[in-house]
Amino acid sequence: MANILAIETSSVYCSIGISKNKEIFFEHSKEENSHGKLIFRFIDNLLKKAQLKKEDIDFIALSIGPGSFTGLRVGCSVAQGLALGLEKKILPISSLKILAQNIFLSDPLQDLYIVQEAHMNDLYLGSFQRKKNDLAFSKEKDISIKKTSLKDLISPDCQEIICTNCQDLFSYLNKKNLMNESTHVKGLMYLANFFDDLEENLCAPENVYPSYLSGSDQWIKVK
Numbered sequence: 001m002a003n004i005l006a007i008e009t010s011s012v013y014c015s016i017g018i019s020k021n022k023e024i025f026f027e028h029s030k031e032e033n034s035h036g037k038l039i040f041r042f043i044d045n046l047l048k049k050a051q052l053k054k055e056d057i058d059f060i061a062l063s064i065g066p067g068s069f070t071g072l073r074v075g076c077s078v079a080q081g082l083a084l085g086l087e088k089k090i091l092p093i094s095s096l097k098i099l100a101q102n103i104f105l106s107d108p109l110q111d112l113y114i115v116q117e118a119h120m121n122d123l124y125l126g127s128f129q130r131k132k133n134d135l136a137f138s139k140e141k142d143i144s145i146k147k148t149s150l151k152d153l154i155s156p157d158c159q160e161i162i163c164t165n166c167q168d169l170f171s172y173l174n175k176k177n178l179m180n181e182s183t184h185v186k187g188l189m190y191l192a193n194f195f196d197d198l199e200e201n202l203c204a205p206e207n208v209y210p211s212y213l214s215g216s217d218q219w220i221k222v223k
Helices: 035-050 069-086 095-106 147-153 185-193
Strands: 004-008 015-020 023-028 059-063 089-093 111-119 122-130 136-138 143-146 161-164
Touching: 004 035, 004 069, 004 185, 015 035, 015 185, 023 035, 023 185, 035 069, 059 069, 059 185, 069 089, 089 095, 089 185, 095 111, 095 122, 095 136, 095 161, 095 185, 122 147, 143 147
Parallel strands: 004 059, 059 089, 111 161
Antiparallel strands: 004 015, 015 023, 111 122, 122 136, 122 143
């Protein structure tokens, strides 16, 4: 297995991992909104634990959003800087898929909605299914919707489990199937280790951007 650095900063917590062969090492913050303060310390600590040098990393797995605007920019900047300096590539993965993967690793569900607060009267919505090796598979592209459109996409009779941080919006459901799950880099690491068509999905660092879904989808590259 490859040596992978995984960076998950889409939530208020900084979550970093390193995979060395079959060994996995994690650092996960308890302090909210501390990405800039902790990310380099976490990476250095993990390299020491894994007895690796930065040059030994084969590629960087990165949570690209949607999620925290500041967190995503910090994570993407660090991943791009390291990848450029080390001449490595980046594997960009949806933060909603990472959250779904965390759930599939701990719960025997087959299908799942992820609905997250996006502020400004918006929601992030992703739909996922468990596939081979318990991998989360995106049934549709992640989208941003208005809260008023929620009932049009998830009907009152929906039987699928919904993971959300805004349960008050689902009082209309005929059957409650709600759950909570915190974002953690373990899901990102699992996806990176078992990713189908890995080589085809690795990107040059200058081609990787945060996915905000609402507002600007990407940073605008200055020409």
